[in-house]
Amino acid sequence: MxxxxxxxxxxxxxxxxxxxxxxxxxxxxxxxxxxxxIVEFRGFERFIRGRLLWEVPVIVQRLCGICPVSHHLAAAKAMDQIVGVDELPPTAEKMRRLMHYGQVMQSHVLHFFHLAAPDLLFGFGAPADRRNIFEVLRQEPELGRRAILMRKFGQEIIEATAGKKVHGTGAIPGGINRNLSLETRDGFLARIDEMQDWALDAVALARDYTMSHATLVDSFAAFPSSYMSLVRGGDGALDLYHGNLRALDASGSTIFDQLDYTRYMDVLVEDVRPWSYMKFPYIRDIGAQTGWYRVGPLARMNTVGFIDTPLANAARTELLAGDGEGLNHAILGNHWARMVEVLHCVEKIRELLHDPDLQGTDLKATGERRQSGIGVIEAPRGNLIHHYEVDENDQVTYCNLIVSTTHNNEGLNRAVRDVAVKQLSGQAQIxxxxxxxxxxxxxxxxxxxxxxxxxxxxxxxxxxxxxxxxxxxxxxxxxx
Amino acid sequence: MLLIGYGNPGRGDDGLGQALAARIEAACLPGVQVLADYQLTVDHAPPVAAADRVVFADALMKSDAPFEFDPVTARDTGDLTSHSLRPGAVLSLAETLFGATPRAWVLGITGTGFGEVKEGLSPDALGNLDRAEGFIRKWIVNTA
Structure with a gap:
């Protein structure tokens, strides 16, 4: 034996x-x-204690060099509550939204074209020396050029709204510290048609890949789960910046809906396991064994009722069409979902650029000081929760973060096991x-x-x- | 000419590249474009492709010299394993996507303190930054 x-x-x-x-x-x-x-630990939630509240939206971006805007905005939303602001001036909220759509757009484009494309174009088992972005670019140089220019567009949106492409300072407790000049707006508008055309092409590329590999997509680490995301208050539309929490079970039935996200601790529990630094959240009412859930682009396609931009909504309808009334559980469907969200972001960016509120000068609101604040946003990778308490000296005394990848921890582990069983079991040679x-x-x-x-x-x-x-x-x- | 200074100023001496970029930008040298960033990414391919000469300024670990200055060429070997790239990979993208082959160098400035999450350069790093700045300013003028 x-x-x-x-x-x-x-x-x-x-x-x-x-x-x-x-x-x-x-x-x-x-x-x-x-x-x-997960083999590294830094303890950012400890590190942030003692920092002043106005510093937090800037400092938390040190968590990450690739989607710092998500942390910037989630922290700013939490600090809005602490400075007593429940409603931002229109210019502030729209500038933040513009920043976020630029962020989601550039992040999804980089992942799809540069990180995932080698696997999708050449096959999961292709020789390792072919599975890289340079081989993709040699075969599809126009694809590569578009990817860079789309990402550049998103980065420039971030720079215009946050002040810098990485680790900007635009969002401040209670508002924003700049508006958008007409000259800058016109520069973006001059390119928005091209961005939309390319986003439509990207959706078609992801759709065609998924449909032409239906057997693989339907069987590759595809398993049912619950899903959670923010949805827009009232109508349940996709809203990446703000809304209430909705969770659905694997059959699409509601677990909770339109839940004020400041009550996240009522419904979520973070479990700890000794072999990983990453926690395992689950839905309290269902329990640790079966209460795990997933977040992210595909989760959002499943949870939202519709998308309020026409092209992306049509693309979402097509994405879910193969699954009848049910949810889409195929993790490779995430790539298609990301491109639907890129298209949505481009449509929302266009909508905002035509909104004169972006040139407004009422940038900040004030209110009555509070002790704690919770900010939640839909980051490119999924739901992101920032929770802080601040003392009378404006210093942070408590910080809890639940990032998208932590929400997905159980799903990631199940995906690893599913593929390992199918690929490695009984093989004489690995x-x-x-x-x-x-x-x-x-x-x-x-x-x-x-x-x-x-x-x-x-x-x-x-x-x-x-x-x-x-x-x-x-x-x-x-x-x- | 393009100078890209990169690194994380929140990790002590890892901010040397951005610190040099700030000094060169403040000097307003004619014909010199300066960029500063946390890491090299695909975003840098277009500006690199548009330049005739490129200097990548980064922090250097474990060197006896205050700084090192070496040519670099386009190559694929720095696989895109994450979101950041090496200088050779950025040059390769510029060549593959835009057909541009600028001459390029890496200016590595030696630091000693990288472990802590803190802003500000160590005294040793500041001294090395002074010497690297002096060198690159002369080099820019002499090779213009």
């Missing part, structure tokens, strides 16, 4: 942060256990292509392990293979 084995993939590549996958094979070569481990299938499943979530563990840096992934006695049989470090 053969010895049981353990496979370890470390670091995972084309994701952000550091992660490790371990796979235990039993004596018959069947997958016994597969886990995604190939690099097989292991990449596991990374593809992780990448579909576009996880930011840096944010999830509140650690700085890149996130290469490591995979290790162990025997039943705990001996390391094989390891792969994919940091390049």
């Amino acid at each position: 053969a010895e049981p084995r353990l496979i370890e993939i470390s670091p995972v590549t084309r994701v952000e942060g550091h992660g490790k996958v371990t796979i235990h094979l039993d004596a018959e070569g069947q997958v016994d256990e597969a886990r995604l481990h 190939t690099e292509g097989m292991l990449n299938h596991i990374e593809v499943a992780i990448r579909a979530y576009d996880p930011c392990l840096s944010c999830a563990t509140h650690a700085l840096g890149q996130m290469p992934l490591q995979v290790e293979l162990y025997d039943a006695g705990g001996g390391l049989l094989d390891a792969r470090n994919t940091s390049g």
